[in-house]
Amino acid sequence: MNMTRSLSAVALAIGMTCGPALLAAEGTDAPLFFEGDMVSETAGCVLANQFAHGDVVVFRVRVLDATGAQLGDDDLASLTVSLPDGQSFDMHYGGHPPGDDLDFYWTVTWMIPDDYPTGTLGYHVTATGKDGATHDWAPFHMPPSTLTIIPG
Structure with a gap:
């Protein structure tokens, strides 16, 4: 088994057992590993997957x-x-929380429009290298951890 497959297998095993999404990008000689989640801006960066219109x-x-x-x-x-509706948002890299810089990662915010359809909503993240190579990642597709838009 080559090193790329070994790293991919280890990343998949960790991602499946530890909760955070940690997966190797497919189709690349130099894999990237992604960790991602969603939080509520209005609730003080509390982990969440259910959001109402206007959140x-x-x-x-x-x-x-x-x-x-x-x-x-x-x-x-x-x-x-x-x-999935074609919208995309450029993420920004920086220290968090703002002013304290305890940790560094990429973020972007999205306010859910009042007329946005309710239900589960998949999303994916694309990393583009300085050389133009792209690497895609998507979080788990299980309803309890999928972004869910609820009436509100």
């Missing part, structure tokens, strides 16, 4: 290379969250 979703993502080094805006050209 602000904060997508948070950390990207690591095969050595475990974190990749920021000096390393990647962009990181983008895409929704």
Whole structure:
């Protein structure tokens, strides 16, 4: 088994057993590893997957290379969250919480429009390297952890 497959297998096993989404990007000689979640901006960055119309979703993502080094805006050209309706949002790399900089990762916010359809909503993240190569990642597709829009 080559090193890429070994790293992919380990990442998949960790992602399935530890809860955070940690998966190797497919189709690349240099895998990237993604950790991501969603929090509520209005509830003080509390982990959530259910959001009502008018709520602000904060997508948070950390990207690591095969050595475990974190990749920021000096390393990647962009990181983008895409929704199935075609909307996409450029993420920004920085310290969090603002002013304290206890941790560094990529974020973007999205306010759910009042007329947005309710139900589960898949999304995916695309990392674009400085060389133009892209790596895609999507969180788990299980309803309890999928972004869910509820009436509100």
